[in-house]
Amino acid sequence: xxxxxxxxxxxxxxxxxxxxxxxxxxxxxxxxxxxxxxxxxxxxxxxxxxxxxxxxxxxxxxxxxxxxxxxxxxxxxxxxxxxxxxxxxxxxxxxxxxxxxxxxxxxxxxxxxxxxxxxxxxxxxxxxxxxxxxxxxxxxxxxxxxxxxxxxxxxxxxxxxxxxxxxxxxxxxxxxxxxxxxxxxxxxxxxxxxxxxxxxxxxxxxxxxxxxxxxxxxxxxxxxxxxxxxxxxxxxxxxxxxxxxxxxxxxxxxxxxxxxxxxxxxxxxxxxxxxxxxxxxxxxxxxxxxxxxxxxxxxxxxxxxxxxxxxxxxxxxxxxxxxxxxxxxxxxxxxxxxxxxxxxxxxxxxxxxxxxxxxxxxxxxxxxxxxxxxxxxxxxxxxxxxxxxxxx
Ligand SMILES: *Cc1c(COP(=O)(O)O)cnc(C)c1O
Numbered sequence: 575x576x577x578x579x580x581x582x583x584x585x586x587x588x589x590x591x592x593x594x595x596x597x598x599x600x601x602x603x604x605x606x607x608x609x610x611x612x613x614x615x616x617x618x619x620x621x622x623x624x625x626x627x628x629x630x631x632x633x634x635x636x637x638x639x640x641x642x643x644x645x646x647x648x649x650x651x652x653x654x655x656x657x658x659x660x661x662x663x664x665x666x667x668x669x670x671x672x673x674x675x676x677x678x679x680x681x682x683x684x685x686x687x688x689x690x691x692x693x694x695x696x697x698x699x700x701x702x703x704x705x706x707x708x709x710x711x712x713x714x715x716x717x718x719x720x721x722x723x724x725x726x727x728x729x730x731x732x733x734x735x736x737x738x739x740x741x742x743x744x745x746x747x748x749x750x751x752x753x754x755x756x757x758x759x760x761x762x763x764x765x766x767x768x769x770x771x772x773x774x775x776x777x778x779x780x781x782x783x784x785x786x787x788x789x790x791x792x793x794x795x796x797x798x799x800x801x802x803x804x805x806x807x808x809x810x811x812x813x814x815x816x817x818x819x820x821x822x823x824x825x826x827x828x829x830x831x832x833x834x835x836x837x838x839x840x841x842x843x844x845x846x847x848x849x850x851x852x853x854x855x856x857x858x859x860x861x862x863x864x865x866x867x868x869x870x871x872x873x874x875x876x877x878x879x880x881x882x883x884x885x886x887x888x889x890x891x892x893x894x895x896x897x898x899x900x901x902x903x904x905x906x907x908x909x910x911x912x913x914x915x916x917x918x919x920x921x922x923x924x925x926x927x928x929x930x931x932x933x934x935x936x937x938x939x940x941x942x943x944x945x946x947x948x949x950x951x952x953x954x955x956x957x958x959x960x961x962x963x964x965x966x
Contacts, residue, residue, distance in 0.1 A: 575890045578936045582776075582868055582929030583725050583753060584894060588819065589778040589930075595822040596780065599815035607812050608803065617814045624821025631828045632770065633761040634787050640807045641817050644784040645752040648771030649676040649719075651786050651797045651808075652748040656717040656769065657684055659793035666690045666714035670702050671912040672729075673721055676771075677750055678908075681719075690714065699861035700729030700913045708739045717746040717769075722754035726909040726925060727860030728869025730758060737766025746792055752776055752784075756827030757835060757866055768792045774816065778930065779823030783816035838867035838928050845926070845937045846870055852945045859910060859923055868928035873910075873919045876958040877951040882924050885947040891940055894925045918957075 579587075588596075599620060605613025607621055622636070629636045642648045657665045669681055671693045681691045692710045696702055702720050711718075718740050723730045733749050740747035748769035751760055756777035762770060769792065773784035788794050788807070800809030827834075842865075846858060849872060859871040874882065879895035886893055895907075906920035915923065926940070952958040 577890045577892065578940060579892045579931060580926040580928060580940065581892050581894045583866075583925065583927035585775050585781065586778045586929055587931075588780055589823060589826060591826060592779055592819045592822045596815040596819040599818050603814075607814060608801065617812075620818045621812055621814060624817045627821040627825045628772075628785055631755070631760070631824045632787060633763050635790065637805070638762075638788055638790055640786045640788060640804045641812060641820070642784050642786055642808060643782055643813070644775070645674070645750065645771050645773030646676040647797070648773070648784050648786040649674070649748075649750055650680050652769040652771055652788075652794065653677065653680045653717060653719055654684065654797060655794035656746050656748065656792075657689060658795040660716040662714065662716060663688050664690065664714060665716040666692070666712055668692045668694060668707060668710045668715060668718040668720075670694045670696055670720050672696050672700060672724055672726075672909045673719065674725060674750055674752070677719055677721070694720075696729075696912050698913055699864070700724055700727045700859075700909070701861060701864065702731050702736065704732055704735040704739050707736050708743075711739075711743050711745060715743075715745050717748055719748040719750070722749045722751040722760070722770075723758060723866050724860070724909060725753050726907060727871045727913065728753075728866035729860045730754075730864045730866065733767065734765045737768075740768070741766050746794075753866060755824065756831065757838075757868065759831065762787060762789065769794060774820035774823055777823050777827045780816050780819045783813050783820045785820070834930070835867040838932070841928055841932055841934060841937055842867060842870055844934070845928075845941060846872075848938075848941045849944070852941060853948050856948075857919070859913065859915060866927075868932070870926040870928070871923060872926075873915060873923045874948055875919065875922060876955045877922050877948065879922055879924050881951055882922075882944075882947060885951065886940075886944065889943045889947075891943060894927070895921075895923060 603616050605617040607618040625636050629639050685691050694706050737747045746768045750771045752773045755772045768789045770787040775781040796807050798809040855875040857873045906917040910920035
């Protein structure tokens with residue numbers, strides 16, 4: 575069966591050119607980058623080329639980048655590192671209610687250690703108001719962590735404005751840009767970013783590698799202790815092949831960005847329009863325009879997301895309900911709750927995240943199949959008013 579993959583926000587396949595660049599570093603170029611003979615220098619050189627590519631992509635200096643094991647480690651390192659470096663036992667952190675668990679759980683952990691955390695609300699579109707950030711600041715505030723773009727509903731935050739508020743008040747601004755890198759332009763200077771987390775596997779790179787940008791002069795302690803790798807900011811022998819793959823993936827994604835984001839936005843908007851026209855009583859979750867190019871998140875009344883997923887899977891279509899981490903749990907998504915979606919509608923929400931392999935033909939096929947599925951499931955749903963059962 576032909577499979578249509580629409581879960582690019584969860585992960586992406588490794589680009590063939592990325593794999594090609596990586597392969598020699600598993601075999602003939604296997605050296606430990608910390609050694610000084612030929613094999614070591616060769617591996618080290620590969621890493622430094624990847625670093626240049628990443629730094630260039632976000633308008634940073636190479637000395638401001640640290641390779642990590644991925645988005646989760648970068649988020650942990652940014653927030654825990656900034657708090658530790660501040661030397662304050664009762665540091666105050668500002669974040670939002672719709673962050674990825676890598677940020678939220680890190681904040682919960684720090685709360686247990688004595689920190690205070692403000693979880694800012696978002697509006698109905700999933701946007702954080704920079705004025706609210708300013709109001710939440712106090713003397714103890716060390717760091718503000720607001721994601722660049724949301725993984726579930728795709729909403730793109732006003733990071734430049736939030737960064738400006740932080741800068742005016744001498745507070746560190748961290749952004750989780752895992753969903754943004756390769757999909758939206760990133761410029762750490764123009765956007766006032768101090769710390770930024772990214773991950774390779776969301777942009778056609780390998781899993782288990784990512785990076786943390788640390789602005790020159792920003793104090794951020796390390797999490798890993800040991801050797802002197804990464805300018806003593808992250809101990810442990812480098813994931814050489816992974817880092818090289820990440821560098822190539824960033825280079826390819828940034829080069830393709832203008833055209834690809836235009837193409838995906840058009841596919842996305844076309845698909846949303848068709849779904850709205852074909853299926854009654856559905857709602858788009860997230861902002862109509864300030865949205866990741868590949869993100870569609872739809873609330874479907876009267877039916878369950880899980881049943882939609884299983885039915886789509888039978889037609890070879892891979893989608894998601896909310897974030898990969900919460901699927902399988904009965905709790906409604908914290909993101910959908912935060913934008914005011916009631917639990918029953920949150921449970922009936924589904925995310926299609928488009929990517930490089932997505933075509934117009936496939937999208938039309940998905941719209942066709944999806945409307946059939948919704949129709950069929952609604953006919954079976956005791957909640958659906960068309961079935962003669964009166965609810966409310
Ligand atoms: C996927 C994701 C992460 C986690 O990145 P990993 O590399 O999988 O650890 C963090 N934040 C966001 C927004 C993500 O989408």
